Amino acid sequence: MTAIRLIGVPMDLGASRRGVDMGPYAVRYTDLRERLERMGHEVDDLGNVAVPFREDAERGAQRGARYLGAITSVCRDVANLTRAALELGRFPILLGGDHSLAAGSIAGAAAFHAARNERIGVIWIDAHADLNTPGSSKSGNVHGMPLAHLLGHGDTALATVGGVRPAVKPNNVAIVALRDADDAEREHHRDDE
Secondary structure, three states: OOEEEEEEEOOOOOOOOOOHHHHHHHHHHOOHHHHHHHOOOEEEEEEEOOOOOHHHHOOOOEOOEOOHHHHHHHHHHHHHHHHHHHHOOOEEEEEEOOHHHHHHHHHHHHHHHHOOOOOOOEEEEOOEOOOOOOOOOOOOOHHHOHHHHHOOOOOHHHHOOOOOOOOOOHHHEEEEOOOEOOHHHHHHHHHHO
């Protein structure tokens, strides 16, 4: 039996298209908790992390990364909740939302392991590298930046949401299914080799 903690992150601030904020609700609607419990797992559901409305998140926006301040704040909360779950011996399952939330969930796991003098590895499964920073992004969409920040690049606040910089060392990352990386992402990748 595994003790599991569900954490919802209904965020769509990192992407230009709306709608992925409904992800946690849609996944819960499929009776995820009940299915996991039928498999013999102990499950608790923390509900959803508070995510500001886009209209409120626009205040204090940074050039080159839309809603960066709000996303960083949410990712800090996600990092703390992820780390707390691990400290309680629970396996955190994050329900999202756009994948900018990975900057928080992975940073939280990294902080938990760093406190034990351990490092984590990441298998990044995505068609895109997500290695842009506010200075290199053409779109300003933060969902194209989480891996760069986990590697310690880009905005200091986002790169340190878990308290460990870098959260992940480049030689501990494997990118799977990559089909599209722009020039800036390739440059970040070369810098990390």
